[in-house]
Amino acid sequence: MFYSGRIIDNLLISDKHYLMKVSTPFIQPFIPGQFVMIRAWQGTDPLLPRPFAIYSWEVVGGQNVLQIVYKIVGRGTVILSGLHRGDEVQINGPLGNGFLEPEGAEKFILAGGGIGFSSVFPVALHLKGLGKEMKIILGARTDKDIPPASSVGAKSIEGDVTYTTEDGSMGFRGLVTEVLEKKIEDIGIASREKWAVFACGPAEMLNTVKALSAEKKIRAFLSLENFMACGFGVCLGCVVKVAAPDGYQHVRVCKEGPVFSSDEVIFGD
Ligand SMILES: Cc1cc2nc3c(=O)[nH]c(=O)nc-3n(C[C@H](O)[C@H](O)[C@H](O)COP(=O)(O)OP(=O)(O)OC[C@H]3O[C@@H](n4cnc5c(N)ncnc54)[C@H](O)[C@@H]3O)c2cc1C
Numbered sequence: 001m002f003y004s005g006r007i008i009d010n011l012l013i014s015d016k017h018y019l020m021k022v023s024t025p026f027i028q029p030f031i032p033g034q035f036v037m038i039r040a041w042q043g044t045d046p047l048l049p050r051p052f053a054i055y056s057w058e059v060v061g062g063q064n065v066l067q068i069v070y071k072i073v074g075r076g077t078v079i080l081s082g083l084h085r086g087d088e089v090q091i092n093g094p095l096g097n098g099f100l101e102p103e104g105a106e107k108f109i110l111a112g113g114g115i116g117f118s119s120v121f122p123v124a125l126h127l128k129g130l131g132k133e134m135k136i137i138l139g140a141r142t143d144k145d146i147p148p149a150s151s152v153g154a155k156s157i158e159g160d161v162t163y164t165t166e167d168g169s170m171g172f173r174g175l176v177t178e179v180l181e182k183k184i185e186d187i188g189i190a191s192r193e194k195w196a197v198f199a200c201g202p203a204e205m206l207n208t209v210k211a212l213s214a215e216k217k218i219r220a221f222l223s224l225e226n227f228m229a230c231g232f233g234v235c236l237g238c239v240v241k242v243a244a245p246d247g248y249q250h251v252r253v254c255k256e257g258p259v260f261s262s263d264e265v266i267f268g269d
């Protein structure tokens, strides 16, 4: 079901990223890693709403406020970036399963690649609130692809973050998964059962996290960013393969995911 919301703020926070604050009729309790479908257009161009991780959804100054962080990619996000205070958007959510803390896990490594940081920050803020130990790794092509944590109200976790960029413009030069491998190795093998990895990013990154999880014997959970049409399980446009006793089965990323245990997801054809 879509709710109507009104834009409170739509702030440019770095080269191509925006923080959107929307006033909505209700506060929706959500699990970090869940998402909303948003549309701000009528007609057929574009046709479909777009999925965005819920950054926060809480009472602010007496108003119910949903926040998302988004990057301009194509037609839909260009339209969102042109919205102003008072403009209307339609919202459906919270959707999907989110990152649930697995039994026995007390400590966490959070890894975000590209726009994956927008799913990682709310998880990090949640775990920080619970007093959990965590390490955060955020990677992108260049520094312009990662807005400062302070610009999205995440200053409290800044000290836990290791940045990686492919061009070396910020932090470690290389891939987020290179730093992840090192951090996993630094955790003694005997302690790894107390740790879990939460990752969100492009499929190649998540496939590497899956391989690291198997090789290093650490639990990992992956949030997939598949293209979505309906967002609530009816169009079957987002299916992926997961391991099943007799081979594999198809599941919907929007409904059974977007978060899956790394040992169940099958990447590629
Ligand atoms: C569960 C989930 C949570 C997400 N959370 C966020 C978020 O918090 N912030 C954010 O900025 N983005 C997020 N995304 C990605 C976001 O939905 C897309 O960037 C957005 O839909 C692009 O819409 P557009 O109309 O601007 O681009 P389009 O014109 O639709 O697409 C431009 C190009 O990107 C490709 N593309 C679009 N979406 C995807 C996708 N999901 N996977 C692979 N290719 C794609 C298209 O095929 C096309 O080539 C999330 C996606 C998912 C599935």
Ligand code: FES
Pocket: 227, 228, 229, 230, 231, 232, 233, 234, 235, 236, 237, 238, 239, 252, 253, 254, 255
């Ligand atoms: S997007 Fe329609 S079933 Fe997942």
